[in-house]
Amino acid sequence: MNRSLRPLMATVIIFAIAYAAAVMQFPGLLSTRVLGNFLTDNAFLGITAVGMTFVILSGGIDLSVGAVIGFTGVLVAVLISSLGLHPLVAFAIALVVAALFGAAMGFAIHYLQVPAFIVTLAGMFLARGGASVITQDSVPINHAFYSYLSSLYFRLPGGGRLSFVGLLMVAVFIVGAIVAHRTRFGSYVYALGGNTTSASLMGVPVARTTIQIYMLSSVLAGLAGIVFSLYTSAGYPLAAVGVELDAIGAVVIGGTLLTGGYGFVFGTFVGVMLLGLVQTYIIFDGTLSSWWTKIVIGFLLFLFIVLQRLVFAASSRGDRAPQKA
Amino acid sequence: MEQTAFRMEARGVSKIFGNHTALDAVEFGLLPGEVHALLGENGAGKSTLIKILTGAYQPDGGKILVDGEEVVLNSPLHAQSFGIGAVYQEVNLLPNRSVAENLFLGHQPTRFGLVDRRRMDREARVLLQRYGLGIDPSSELGTHSVAVQQIVAIARAVQLSGKVLILDEPTASLDRDEVQRLFEVVAGLKRDGLAIVFITHFLDQVFALADRVTILRNGKLIDTRRLDELTRTELVRKMLGKDIAFSGSTSLKTERPVTDVLIDYEGYGKKRSVHPFSLTIHKGEVIGVAGLLGSGRTEMARIMFGIDPADQGTATLNGRPVAIKTAVDAIKHGFGFCPEDRKADGIFGELSVRENIVIALQGKLGWFRALNRDEQLDLAGQFGEAMDIRAASLDMPVKLLSGGNQQKVILARWLATDPAFLILDEPTRGIDVGAHAEIVRTINRLRDDGMALVVISSELDEVVAYSSRIVVMRDREMVAELRGEDISPGVIVQAIATHGEKAA
Amino acid sequence: MNRLAFGRLVNTQTVALVGVLLLNWLLFPGFFKIEWQDGRLFGSLIDVLNRGAPVAILAIGMTAVIATKGVDLSVGAVMAMAGAVAATLVVAGYPTALAIVAALAVGLLCGLWNGILVALLDIQPIIATLVLMVAGRGIAQLITEGSIVTFSDPALIFIGTGSLFGFPMPVVIAFTLLVLVTLAVRKTAIGLFIEAVGVNRSAATLAGIRSRLLLIVVYALSGLCAAIAGLIVTADIHGADANNAGLWLELDAILAAVIGGTSLLGGRFSIAMSVVGALIIQAMNTGILVSGFPPEFNLVVKAGMITLILVIQSPFSSQFMNWLGRRNRGAAR
Amino acid sequence: ADMTIGFSQIGSESGWRAAETSVTKQQAEKRGITLKFADAQQKQENQIKAIRGFIAQGVDAILVAPVVATGWDDVLTEAKEAKIPVILLDRGVDASQDLYLTSVASDQVKEGKVAGDWLVGAVKDKDCKVVELQGTVGSTPAINRKKGFEEAIAGHNNISIVRSQTGDFTRSKGKEVMEGFLKAENGGKGICAVYAHNDDMAVGAIQAIKDAGLKPGTDILVVSIDGVPDIFAAMVAGEANATVELTPNMAGPALDALAAYKKDGTVPPKFIITESKLYTPADNPQGEYDARKGLGY
């Protein structure tokens, strides 16, 4: 098997085992309702994580995504509620703003050679601060189109709902996977993650690709912000605090190496679902206090990475077996 | 518009790094259908020149012409669009991607805007076959040896170059057959009218392949000549600015009296890596290790040094059994190891030359017996001088040194630990004739001082020059041990081949 | 020699610090006023030192970790744990010394845990330490049961609010730690080894450096520093606030190290400069406080300042300065 | 009847919040109710997930302490469709009133107003410069408590807020910010009172005032909101002047209303407003301290 597929396989296996174990304890977890909720509730995280996957594959990191979600939400809300724009116009504006923001970060990372960690940290402060400068309150969005979008869903047998935002996330994952694995841009992303110097000597347009990667991440975070605002019908400057860590966690659990160059978009999907499963499991359990919740999440995270290493080690044994002629 | 016959031309090109002038108004012209050797000592500026010719660096002065027209090459990609392809000195590929993708990155065949993987793999397979490489194009490049990667890099460059092909020390990690194949490919390209730049430190290869030579010294152009106007001695004199004795090929293999045994490996090996081997190494002896690509020479060295600890057999040092489970153990017992992949395993790029030299000794001394700055400077100065390291300052980052000088730094690092047993994996890779002779001399000197050495090299002439005994590896198995009369390139080749036939 | 030492003091970090301080002075004229009161120094400048101390202490450990190409996200949570342990123990009537030792031991243990995950299990540092970042705060809350454990033990409080030679204790502790750790890494070979492991771990191992042990020691140091910082903030407010102690301070500590010139890619590091970085961050915070800006602008101002400092520090701008210099010289000719 | 109730709590960001959680658990236990608890770690999205999870499990009722006012329509509609009554604790929401059974909460604007009124009464006609320690920027209580206080002092020109910064609802930031205020206002000599949006920040501010060599409660008046044990301890020491209680027992009235509704369909009032009681050193602070100590603050 291809070496780089192994962590992905590990994640998928762990997810399957974890899900089976959880269902044994709470059969309710198998209902279409829970499955539908998985997609809907994690839609904004999933969309963000797709962008984060590209960033991490290229060897970078984007700490600003949570703040960008908050900022776009507020921007969209203010554009619709205060300025009376049509939501679609507001979406377009928000995505353009997000794209510019991402481009500026990519520009700073490439041309000023400041580490991505720090540029995007400053970006996080800026977006979060910008949102609270626009408004401190949470701004409700009342618009017919909004209610239409947010209540758009297919009913599944068994009371579950397949919502518009859930499907949107799936679509973003599919497009993301195609872009990452089947386009030149995707191969450039992996190239940057492999070795920037080599990539540039091999003719990869490093500056353009870097800027595009951070643009992509910010645009997807912006899209996630729109989804979040659909989800809550409001824009709130403090929305989605800390989502960047969840997104990074999902990407890494999904088998992508933080050092860049290895990983799959699909792995991130499994990672998001795994995080969702942990949360749902804890809710179903319902006996954990605030602190035990944190301890258990930390412990499960630990368990996943250790298991992943074990599966990885087990499958890489016999890697360089001598091929006697 | 000035018209010249040159396919590509550099006029008065200069490059300055900080205070150091790496290139000083260099003139360089390439004719279509020629193989042009670019020669010079380590640090002469060869790699810098080709980086400028391929847009990886911007010149600080002068201009570049392609087909008589002035161009500004602002990136390798831009250079590629002019049909200029290059293999850089350090293998610059992506270990994390498949072989096929490394071959086609940026030019992947597409269908409906998406990369057509199947076609890409198919084309890659065909392409690699020209170089006799039967590897799976969808396998990860990083899982292959340096040599394989080198071939892939060459295949990529050839593929991209419509007009100019630049090869910076492409043969450094190739064995004879591979070199031969490469030469055939280059000859074919030459017939097709490509202009080819060829950088190497192997003068034999220069004479075998090149039509013209350009010689650089200290960043200055010394001469450009047709090769048939030059003798070997003249060439070397131009490169070094002085005469040298070819100690390498003239040294005498005196049958040495067998002295004390230093280390004795008995049935030593590691499952799934190297078959158990037995080897007795005496003080004052050089064991040469020969073998084909991927025959397991590097792996054997790593086992000897405890990086991948052996799981069977015993090692006896000075008559006492020793357990060598880590590099730290090995160093404690007076071992040293110069790895083959200098960039990945040898050099601390950001650290200074001084720190790079003292680090192994410091590692041996431990955390708390720190060498102070003066001691470090002393040591670095002493061993730097012994190895003739050309560095503007001992405090400059080692990554700014030329490839050959980096190799010398690593050697100096181990000599500073005063080892009893030194393992050198391809120590002369990428080293100029002067330094090459220097290293061969050093190996001989160390042997005479009573040190035991194991030297892995793909250069049979070189192995023959300094080895007291030669072991031949094949398929990760030690298949022959040659001594005395048998130590000659012909016998070695035969040993590899014969055993190969037997095994097949 | 003297000129050399002085020259080393004039660098982007110190210039930035002086710049921020001057800006504060423009916004608030009394900024540099220092008074002697009740046997100790008082003034905004002292506040900067005092409030900057916890992050400075975190930055000391963080710098070493970052120099090995790692990062330690758990320091904030470790601070909370150490504080919780110390406070609960003194409230339960144990001697102060025991409480302090226990808190430090907890920090050390956490650091060892991180180090083992990174060095022995080869887990990527960001994820390895994320485990403790999440779980650690939970453990701290478990100890305090979510409430603020208030204590009145004078010896413990002294760590946070006492003073020595006129300086607040946190400043004294941070300074002592800075000197000790700097000596420890520079007078031994540890500093060189840290840089070597950070630049090229594989080569370091081949050169006979015990890189795994070194990594464990470095993370343990970071944990210990976090525990000390945790004790200080706990002592400062006479209570262990497991919910908020050290919250997001890991980001400040990383920022301090980066402003201090340590690359997140590992290699060269300077602990003293990281401490200066921490002071720059605190000077910014204090400046925002005394300036009277509405709080909703805090983050925007901070983002702007960070960007400015990093742009000034970037290789790009030094190239730009070189280019300017060369052009001017060219013009003069 | 054996009832299972889901409780979606915001998180555990302060001692008061911890007390609310433990009181809610106690109240449920007292009534023989099984409580499913979910901590949202300060995130609305987690609360929505939790509520959806409760619906999927088919609980009998849901308690929510909403982290923000907006964004609840969809999930509350889902609960309504599943015929699960929802009760809001501690804060209200901007959603149609028929989506929840009742809302048990304090009036945050009033809390600020009570604090402001106390200050107006305490300083009479004297000039008074107030410094304000705000809660987390953008949080509902911070916005409302600021508003209420400003309403109370409006029209009293002798009282003015001279500085206002966020102390993030924490003790340590409260202390740090207060230190800054003291420096900025001439060593604190110009400050007559500090108004903190919660008691934790007030406790921090008290320490800062003491460190600066002034007497909190005398040189600088201290008024704040919540009524946590430590502020009563400060009152005992004469270092705090007033606090407005925010009871952690929101669950008691909520569960009572729920029980009545389940029993015979009694529809409770839409808003059950808890009392915003003012406590001063005259109200037996030692007794209040002792009474609260065991509540999990």
Ligand SMILES: Nc1ncnc2c1ncn2[C@@H]1O[C@H](COP(=O)(O)OP(=O)(O)OP(=O)(O)O)[C@@H](O)[C@H]1O
């Ligand atoms: N990026 C750089 N910064 C500073 N100095 C550099 C840089 N690159 C090369 N140099 C210096 O320029 C000189 C020429 O180096 P170059 O790599 O071109 O030599 P070379 O002829 O290719 O040597 P070798 O045969 O060892 O590969 C050397 O002295 C080297 O130290």
Ligand SMILES: Nc1ncnc2c1ncn2[C@@H]1O[C@H](COP(=O)(O)OP(=O)(O)OP(=O)(O)O)[C@@H](O)[C@H]1O
């Ligand atoms: N031509 C090849 N085709 C496929 N795999 C190869 C080839 N050459 C080398 N390899 C792989 O790389 C490994 C090389 O092992 P090792 O590096 O110990 O060999 P070596 O004799 O030192 O060769 P080198 O000349 O590369 O130094 C082999 O085990 C093999 O898996």
Ligand SMILES: [Mg+2]
């Ligand atoms: Mg070179």
Ligand SMILES: [Mg+2]
């Ligand atoms: Mg080898």
